[in-house]
Amino acid sequence: MTAASLIPFFSLIAISLLRAGGADPCSGRYIFIQHLPPRFNRDLLADCAAYPVWQDFCPYKANLGLGPKTHNGTSSWFRTDPYLLEPLFHARMYQYPCLTPDPDLASAVFLPYYASLHSLPFLFGPDQNYSIAHGLDLARLLSDSSVYRRRHGHDYFFVASRTALDFSRPLDSRPDAWGTSLLELPAFFNFTVLVTESRAWPWQEHAVPYPTSFHPSTLSHLHTWLRRVRRSPRPTLMLFAGGATMSPNGPPNIHRSILSQCASTDESICSIADCSRSACDHDPGRYMRPMLRARFCLQPPSDTPTRRSTFDGMIAGCIPVFFEDRSAKSQYDWHMRPEEYREFSVFIAKDEVVWGGLNISRVLMGIGDEEVRRMREKVIEMIPSIIYRGHRSSKSLREEVKDAFDLAVEGVIRKIKHRISNLGVD
Structure with missing residues (x-):
């Protein structure tokens, strides 16, 4: 050829x-x-x-x-x-x-x-x-x-x-x-x-x-998914999808703080999709279902600032919560304009959580229902621009x-x- x-x-x-x-x-x-x-x-x-x-x-x-x-x-x-x-x-x-x-x-x-x-x-x-x-x-x-x-x-x-x-x-x-x-x-x-x-x-x-794992092949498939995301009930306030086990003697960090706060509250406030030992890598059902039921998805930095989970959560209509700018705001400006981040995401400085004892759920519960609906609609609007079609x-x-x-x-x-x-x- x-x-x-x-x-x-x-x-x-x-x-x-x-x-x-x-x-x-x-x-x-x-x-x-x-x-x-x-x-x-x-x-x-x-x-x-x-x-x-x-x-x-x-x-x-x-x-x-x-x-x-x-x-x-x-x-x-x-x-x-x-x-x-x-x-x-x-x-x-x-x-x-x-x-x-x-x-x-x-x-x-x-x-x-x-x-x-x-x-x-x-x-x-x-x-x-x-x-x-x-x-x-x-x-x-x-x-x-x-x-x-x-x-x-x-x-x-x-x-x-x-x-x-x-x-x-x-x-x-x-x-x-x-x-x-x-x-x-x-x-x-x-x-x-x-x-x-x-x-x-x-x-x-x-x-x-x-x-992500979503690669629509037709306009109808894309619109069907967007309707499902828009109509999905969201009984859980916030979700963390990632490793749920950590060494008991490790140093303080945002990952450890999130797990600690989630462990001390009801699952309607914080839910965990356990992706330990790469359990979620090729099984989108394991994390997409809980993401569809959550209002906010926590996206802390790990070994590096960014996470695939950011995009998985967004295609589920789950509003991302970032803890440092390098996780997304200063990365993907062709796909998510920096000046619009406040319209579709929440920023909480990780130091305020790790060292200041800030309670993440209280911050998120302080956001009104109408503001949450508006932010989610913006996330849904962005879905076509962050997926790779079939x-x-x-x-x-x-x-x-x-x-x-x-x-x-x-x-x-x-x-x-x-x-x-x-x-x-x-």
């Missing part, structure tokens, strides 16, 4: 109109997909059971990264692994309506590199003491590409379905330091990198939503709804155009 044969029919029409002097519906939106040898993407899926220290993801690579269906009767719910955003995004790129086989026509270049999967031998395998080597072979390959050399990578982007911290190990760090050095390599300094969690300072990184979605869904993928691609193109304009890169 040639690269040109993968270009959507709409793109070919757009190119024909351009050459005929007509209006070009893809003007300023074209993307060129850089070919890579399959060892940088598809072949990596074959090693799905090679790193047992991490997990066996073989059952979850089905349906081009969506995972297997939760049950035979659904076309919208899947057992999606968030670490497989890379093949999911890759599959969606081939459905993008403004692909071009001509790199000179493109506003951006997509690199179909499965960075997270490629990092596994360096993070969990026999090469873990050589993590500074992650990406060197790709960098050498790109150095021979005329498409890469023309703008030194300023118009390139790729997806890495881990936090940026996992790829930010300094090149001069000790051998047992965590992470790989992919984003520290000079060859990738000019790239835009889409990650599930960005750091505060690097301009190259931009956070996109974690994939690969075989209907024409009406594609045309009427911009999902997380669409907004990410629009954001990438804006970001790259702005950078190239400012740098004067031809």
Whole structure:
């Protein structure tokens, strides 16, 4: 199959109109997909059971990264692994309506590199003491590409379905330091990198939503879910979905404070969806049902500031409660605008809970019913923008709804155009 044969029919029409002097519906939106040898993407899926220290993801690579269906009767719910955003995004790129086989026509270049999967031998395998080597072979390959050399990578982007911290190990760090050095390599300094969690300072990184298990295939399926979310009774004030067991002698932290407060109150005030030992990872029913019954979902930081649970809770219409800005407000501005956070979420500083003894439930009970309804409606309004629709979605869904993928691609193109304009890169 040639690269040109993968270009959507709409793109070919757009190119024909351009050459005929007509209006070009893809003007300023074209993307060129850089070919890579399959060892940088598809072949990596074959090693799905090679790193047992991490997990066996073989059952979850089905349906081009969506995972297997939760049950035979659904076309919208899947057992999606968030670490497989890379093949999911890759599959969606081939459905993008403004692909071009001509790199000179493109506003951006997509690199179909499965960075997270490629990092596994360096993070969990026999090469873990050589993590500074992650990406060197790709960098050498790109150095021979005329498409890469023309703008030194300023118009390139790729997806890495881990936090940026996992790829930010300094090149001069000790051998047992965590992470790989992919984003520290000079060859990738000019790239835009889409990650599930960005750091505060690097301009190259931009956070996109974690994939949830909901991937509607039709507009009707989406609207049916939104109606269910809107009508769902909410007898529980607040819910925490996460690990429910902690060492009795551990240091004070927000996670421990939440568990302590929940243990000392009635379940109608605080409920826990126990996700200890990865029980919830591929079983959306385990947490979606309690989320549908809760008014607020507590989203504390854990090992890193962000959580997939933030997006799971929101698609259930559960109002998120954040305890630090890095958990979402300073992450996902293409999908959730920072100036609107007060309209759909609650912020409680974690230090006030951990050290000040602030009772979370009292804060939430102080929010009036009308305000809660308004916030929930805003959350429901945002659901289409934080989900990744199914690969075989209907024409009406594609045309009427911009999902997380669409907004990410629009954001990438804006970001790259702005950078190239400012740098004067031809």
